Amino acid sequence: MTSKWKPDSWQNKSASQIPTYVDKKKTNIVKNKILSYPPLILAHEIKSLKKQLKKVCNRKAFIIHGGDCAESFSELTLNTIQNNFTLLLQMSLILGLVHKKPIVQIGRIAGQFAKPRSSEFEILNNKSLYSYRGDIINKYKFDKNSRKPDPLRMEKAYFHSAATLNLLRALSEKSTFPKKQLSIFDQNFLKFNLEHELIIKKIHYIFEYLNVNKNKFCKLGKFYISHEALLLPYEEAMLKLDDSNVEDYYDSSAHLLWIGERTRDINGAHVEFMRGISNPIAIKCSSKILPEELVKLIDVLNPKNETGRLIVITRFGYNKIEEFLPNLIRKIEQIEGRNVIWCCDPMHGNTFTASNGYKTRNFIQVLSEAKRFFEIHKNEGSYAGGIHLEMTGKHVTECIGGKMNISEKNLKTDCYKTLCDPRFNSYQALEFVLQLIDQSSY
Ligand code: PEP
Ligand code: CO
Numbered sequence: 001m002t003s004k005w006k007p008d009s010w011q012n013k014s015a016s017q018i019p020t021y022v023d024k025k026k027t028n029i030v031k032n033k034i035l036s037y038p039p040l041i042l043a044h045e046i047k048s049l050k051k052q053l054k055k056v057c058n059r060k061a062f063i064i065h066g067g068d069c070a071e072s073f074s075e076l077t078l079n080t081i082q083n084n085f086t087l088l089l090q091m092s093l094i095l096g097l098v099h100k101k102p103i104v105q106i107g108r109i110a111g112q113f114a115k116p117r118s119s120e121f122e123i124l125n126n127k128s129l130y131s132y133r134g135d136i137i138n139k140y141k142f143d144k145n146s147r148k149p150d151p152l153r154m155e156k157a158y159f160h161s162a163a164t165l166n167l168l169r170a171l172s173e174k175s176t177f178p179k180k181q182l183s184i185f186d187q188n189f190l191k192f193n194l195e196h197e198l199i200i201k202k203i204h205y206i207f208e209y210l211n212v213n214k215n216k217f218c219k220l221g222k223f224y225i226s227h228e229a230l231l232l233p234y235e236e237a238m239l240k241l242d243d244s245n246v247e248d249y250y251d252s253s254a255h256l257l258w259i260g261e262r263t264r265d266i267n268g269a270h271v272e273f274m275r276g277i278s279n280p281i282a283i284k285c286s287s288k289i290l291p292e293e294l295v296k297l298i299d300v301l302n303p304k305n306e307t308g309r310l311i312v313i314t315r316f317g318y319n320k321i322e323e324f325l326p327n328l329i330r331k332i333e334q335i336e337g338r339n340v341i342w343c344c345d346p347m348h349g350n351t352f353t354a355s356n357g358y359k360t361r362n363f364i365q366v367l368s369e370a371k372r373f374f375e376i377h378k379n380e381g382s383y384a385g386g387i388h389l390e391m392t393g394k395h396v397t398e399c400i401g402g403k404m405n406i407s408e409k410n411l412k413t414d415c416y417k418t419l420c421d422p423r424f425n426s427y428q429a430l431e432f433v434l435q436l437i438d439q440s441s442y
Helices: 024-036 043-057 078-099 152-173 181-191 197-212 232-237 269-275 291-301 321-335 363-380 426-436
Strands: 062-067 103-108 121-124 127-130 223-228 239-242 245-251 256-259 281-285 310-314 341-344 351-353 359-361 384-390
Touching: 024 152, 024 232, 043 062, 043 103, 043 223, 043 245, 043 341, 043 384, 062 078, 062 341, 078 103, 078 152, 078 223, 078 426, 152 223, 152 232, 232 239, 232 269, 256 269, 256 310, 269 291, 281 291, 291 310, 291 321, 310 321, 310 384, 321 363, 341 363, 359 363, 363 384, 363 426, 384 426
Parallel strands: 062 103, 062 384, 103 223, 223 256, 256 281, 281 310, 310 341, 341 384
Antiparallel strands: 121 127, 239 245, 351 359
């Protein structure tokens, strides 16, 4: 039998990927301060997302989930936030028009500050230091002091999230699509002076259509925020009781939280924490997960088999999806009848190191995994409910391929800015959704 959940019951479990803060007193002071701060998200907003996700579960809506791999404190600027927001919106408008369904827009934003790492230490020039784990934990700079986990950074993350969210709320209040974005598109594309006429034409066509027909599918819906619930001391401090149901705790740091591939141990601290919060949650799964293992996890995380509670984000890799996804779908849905939303992250299973040492992803492989995701779900009679991408509105060259023709030799320091994984730039992200959709729908 599962023991009773409490806000701190995760502390009795083994917690991977969480730093040990040496100064316990300082850590507790920070945690208590955050506990006293107002929530970033209120319970009714979380319920509103759940309602949208129920629609996805019933095949009546589709999710676009994306943003930075890791946000950084130094990028708290109008441009960064606005460009990321606009990009997600543009993608969602295109998808909405094509799917003829409302699109649930969820950003990896306003709190995506904690990163799981495959090694605890990073070695550079024969020096070994604690790995960078996201701005909420330590600094990126490669020196001993910067890499030391500092609990005060949790409080900074709270305020950075609040400032980002404040702008997002204002931006998402505008109810029409900003026409001037069209020219921004063109400028971005022209910068690279490459073959893209067809895509620009297509985008023009779509936006003209959108502006002429105030189609209900293209209305800008609410914008939701999400991040990986990795740093549990922070997440615990963000817990609030739901006024309308004092039994229910929700995590007020985001609408949606997810459990990463490296922290989804059924006996571990992250699963323990997440099972007790009332937010919708997601779980990332690679080819390492066994179908029966996922059933057990689902039962712990969604014991009432509620619709709209749980998203399974699969990230197999373009060459593995065929082998693993059909079995997972059959076991979870057809055999066990569990209600989940299937979402595809075609990025994390397709990362490799380029010949010049940069971590990258190939556009065509990312697209191929996403396309297979849709085809497999169609074959299995299940619903492909969403897509999850790492992308940025910045002019970066971090992923290779696409019409921009970025090659491995284009991966240079000045345009490679990610603190963690390589992201699609806005051109690649838009090209991706355009390639994904059924062309005949226009
Ligand atoms: C991520 O989403 O940035 C990430 C680390 O993903 P995963 O847990 O799927 O590896
Ligand atoms: Co990532």
